[in-house]
Amino acid sequence: MAFNFSFFLPLFSVFVTLAFAIIFKHYNKFSSRNKKKLPPGELGFPWIGETLDFYKAQKGNKLYEEFVQPRIQKYGKTFKTRLMGSPTVVVNGAEANKFFLSNEFKLVVSSWPTSSVQLMGSDSIMEKQGEAHRCVRGIIATSLSCSGLEAMVPKICNTVQLHLDQNWQGKNIISLYRMTRTLTFTIVLECMMGIEVKPDMLGMFERVLEGVFSPPVKFPGSAFSRAKNARMEIEKMLINIVRKKREEIEFQQGGGGGGGGMLLFRLVMALIRGEMSEKEVVDNVILLVFAAHDTTSFAITMTFRMLAHHPNCYSQLLKEHLEIKHNKRPGESLTLEDIKKMNYTWQVARESMRMFPPIFGSFRKAITDIEYDGFTIPKGWKVLWTAYGTHYESEYFEDPMTFNPSRFEDPVKPYVYLPFGGGPRQCAGYQLAKLNILVLLHYVVTQYEWSLVNPEEPIAVDPLPFPAQGMPIRISPKLS
Structure with a gap:
């Protein structure tokens, strides 16, 4: 039987036409993409x-x-x-x-x-987009509102004074960077979160930090493996704390008491209302501890470094703090109004962070x-x-x-x-960092004489910037 080509010729023509049209379309798309000018x-x-x-x-x-x-x-x-x-x-x-x-x-x-x-x-604010990001940020912002900061200042003052009494008194040389890391860690957990700091907590968080920019390969002994194990320890600890806090709030008739402006209280309330999961609460606590303590401790040490290198600036700053102290009774805590008077001190801190940005x-x-x-x-x-x-x-x-x-x-x-980013993702703990810097500076410069052991100490980065030798300083109590 003879094959009738004439029957299939129109169909073949249509097929070829469509094929060329598709090829031409993709060629134009590819060509236009290639024509896009990439940066040099x-x-x-x-x-x-x-x-x-x-x-x-x-x-x-x-x-x-x-x-x-x-x-x-x-x-x-x-x-x-x-x-x-x-x-x-x-x-x-x-x-x-x-x-x-x-x-x-x-x-x-x-x-x-x-x-x-x-x-x-993966469920922390750094990975959230759009409305989910705004929800978490709103909770944090409420805790750091004017009223929240006003309630936090006396707590930070008490924590700073206790830290100085326990770790500075009787010492000739201290590691300023190490001390401020311990202090800012305590402030974010106890003053902001309402979580009691246990002796091994800081070590666990520091082991996590060592692996945040390492290759994500979990084999025994690797930085990521050690960090992952520390993360699991922290997670277990925080899950117990979150569940206990939830029980306390629910026992007190749906959150009518206990917790006040503490951030953990607000996060757990969001959990109770169904706005967040337990994992989201834990992940955000972990992230906020890192965000609020590590960069702040570097900013504080660099501020002290620059003051040591510029005695005229230090004299002007000291005068500002002595005037504030003169108007306080012995042992009286600072207030938010006192903090607002530290204009020159904040200029010094801002200039330090300009030259040594925490991120x-x-x-x-x-x-x-x-x-x-x-x-x-x-x-x-x-x-x-x-x-x-x-x-x-x-x-x-x-x-x-x-x-x-x-x-x-x-x-x-x-x-x-x-120094703390910008736009919708600007560091949510910026105001807490400001309080930490100003309060610590006040108590140190009004109570201690101090000087750098190594004025030219280099700055290293691993993974965040830090003074290579821990910024040792000589200290002695001021004579009344």
């Missing part, structure tokens, strides 16, 4: 890229000088690289900060390494193709903004490498000064 820079080898250069610069606390600035000079303020397996666009300047930080949830979302997410908590910046991930600065940042790429991109630039701060607290007498333009 080097992606380097797959996965590795420029990660080793990045880590080397960061570890020596020279991320801006040795990694960011040379690439700005070569490529401009917006450049591409590859870090930890991801193509990444590094952006610099106030306009970039505003564009990316204010477009959180719209163009970008927070993007942390896998190890950080597992150790800090170098943070990563975001593009959730759509982004057009910025004449370039396209493809969906799925990472975006890295850095505090150094404005803090160290004369465009924003005159003579930026000179310590000058008076530059903060006038308001700073938005998205220029970002």
Whole structure:
């Protein structure tokens, strides 16, 4: 039987036409994608890229000088690289900060390494988006409202004075960084959360911190494995605390008493109302402990360092605190009104954090193709903004490498000064950090003479910045 080609010819023609149309469509799509102008820079080898250069610069606390600035000079303020397996666009300047930080949830979302997410908590505020993020942030903000801070100040004062009595009296030399880590840890747990600090707690949290930027490979003896085990210990402890707190609240007729403005109380109330799960409460407590204590202790030690290097600034700061003390009765705690009078002290602290930001910046991930600065940042790429991109630039701060607290007498333009981030994800514990810094400075400078043991002590990073020798200081009680 003969095959009739003429019957299939029209169908074949239709098929070929459709095939060419599909091919042409995909070709145009591919071509237009290729025509998108990517930022200049080097992606380097797959996965590795420029990660080793990045880590080397960061570890020596020279991320801006040795990694960011040379690439700005070569490529401009917006450049591409590859870090930890991801193509990444590094952006610099106030306009970039505003564009990316204010477009959180719209163009970008927070993007942390896998190890950080597992150790800090996949259900914590750092991983929440949109309404879920706003809910948790609202709970934290309520605890740190004006009334919440007013109630917290006397508690912080008592904690600081007790810490000085137990750990400073009778000593000639102390490790300031170590002491402030212990103190800020105690403040966030006891004064903010209402959780009693046990002797082994700080050690457990520090073991977790050691693994937050390590490769997420859990084999015996690895940093991540040790951190994961410590995280499990903390989790068990906190689950018991949360359940006990829930029983107390429910026993007191649905939360009518006990807890007040304590953050743990508010988180457990959200759990009772069905707004949060038990895991969300635990994950957020763990994250907030890290966020509120580790960066604050570094900010405090750097403030003391800069005061030691600038005696004229110290004299002016001391005068401010002696005037406040003069108006207090012996043993009387500070009030929120006293804190508001520490204008120059806060200028000193802000300038210290400008020069030594507690966080170098943070990563975001593009959730759509982004057009910025004449370039396209493809969906799925990472975006890295850095505090150094404005803090160290004369465009924003005159003579930026000179310590000058008076530059903060006038308001700073938005998205220029970002020691604790900005936008919807600005550090929720910023006000607590401010209280910690100002209260501790008051009690130390009014009660002790002090000086640095090693004025030129280097700053290291692992994974967060810290004084390499723990910032030892010589101390002696002030003569009344």
